[in-house]
Amino acid sequence: MSKNNSIKCSYLGPAGTYSEIAAKKFFGENNVFIAKNTIADVFDSVTTAEADYGVVPIENSIEGSVNMTMDLLFEIPNIRVVGECVIPIRHFLLSYEKIELDKIRTLCSHQQAIGQCSKFIRSYLKDPEIIFTASTSNACHIIKSIPNSAAIASENVIQIYNLYTIAKDIQDSLVNATRFFIISKINNNNNNNNNNNIYNFDDYYSFESYKTSIICCPKFNKAGVLYSILKNFTRKNINLTRIESRPTKKQLGEYSFYIDFEGSIADNKVKRALIKIEQMSSFFKILGSYKKWIE
Numbered sequence: 001m002s003k004n005n006s007i008k009c010s011y012l013g014p015a016g017t018y019s020e021i022a023a024k025k026f027f028g029e030n031n032v033f034i035a036k037n038t039i040a041d042v043f044d045s046v047t048t049a050e051a052d053y054g055v056v057p058i059e060n061s062i063e064g065s066v067n068m069t070m071d072l073l074f075e076i077p078n079i080r081v082v083g084e085c086v087i088p089i090r091h092f093l094l095s096y097e098k099i100e101l102d103k104i105r106t107l108c109s110h111q112q113a114i115g116q117c118s119k120f121i122r123s124y125l126k127d128p129e130i131i132f133t134a135s136t137s138n139a140c141h142i143i144k145s146i147p148n149s150a151a152i153a154s155e156n157v158i159q160i161y162n163l164y165t166i167a168k169d170i171q172d173s174l175v176n177a178t179r180f181f182i183i184s185k186i187n188n189n190n191n192n193n194n195n196n197n198i199y200n201f202d203d204y205y206s207f208e209s210y211k212t213s214i215i216c217c218p219k220f221n222k223a224g225v226l227y228s229i230l231k232n233f234t235r236k237n238i239n240l241t242r243i244e245s246r247p248t249k250k251q252l253g254e255y256s257f258y259i260d261f262e263g264s265i266a267d268n269k270v271k272r273a274l275i276k277i278e279q280m281s282s283f284f285k286i287l288g289s290y291k292k293w294i295e
């Protein structure tokens with residue numbers, strides 16, 4: 001942590017992104033916020049201890065999982081999830097000069113934002129060229145040099161970049177929310193001998209208001225294998241809150257499962273369920289236990 005006790009937190013920048021909004025909502029404005037160009041750079045800044053924490057998008061209510069974050073959580077060993085934050089997402093269609101919807105030739109934004117506004121794009125725009133950018137705020141920089149272009153971004157960028165609002169609330173559903181993970185570096189003193197897993201962490205509390213996230217890849221590709229993994233949660237009355245899969249990237253048809261559930265690694269019933277699941281897995285990683293986000 002920095003000297004004056006403020007927290008150093010990295011996020012996907014530049015200024016005005018939803019990630020920045022989430023980071024400031026979670027930690028409060030009076031901290032040090034470091035803007036990074038990509039989600040991978042946010043992970044790097046945490047592993048190199050440039051930042052104490054990083055804030056990364058994990059899933060959206062319209063578009064689903066953020067694959068880049070999912071893959072980095074799988075790949076990078078010394079990262080753990082210490083918190084979650086959910087923010088409402090309201091997308092704005094913005095440009096540097098007043099422009100009619102049917103005159104927009106180029107549309108720039110982050111892939112997630114474009115996906116979340118697909119109905120609006122199909123209904124109101126005339127087949128524009130779409131440029132995917134590293135973040136929504138980054139799109140605002142890029143459209144500066146492209147005539148007849150617009151960006152999809154947050155309301156916060158309007159003032160920062162002095163933009164004209166063409167349309168507001170263009171997301172496919174008025175109820176649109178993105179969940180972010182707060183990541184930090186695993187402190188080796190707290191870690192047991194197994195690099196990936198964290199059964200020995202003493203800084204977890206056994207409160208019902210906790211959630212835990214894990215990744216597992218079943219040892220065998222046979223009938224009922226996922227069922228036998230999930231049975232361990234049912235037996236212990238552990239409520240699952242999310243299950244997603246990602247390809248292992250080794251063989252077509254082989255998947256890793258990302259499972260979130262209620263409870264903390266400090267609960268004995270959670271520990272017992274996870275020990276069983278680890279035995280059934282060729283890859284197993286506890287991402288962390290953290291307080292459920294409650295507004």
Ligand SMILES: O=C(O)C(=O)C[C@]1(C(=O)O)C=C[C@@H](O)C=C1
Binds near residue numbers: 066
């Ligand atoms: O580009 C941004 O503003 C981000 O913070 C990234 C991101 C994402 O990857 O999901 C965050 C929230 C919205 O869902 C759209 C984009």
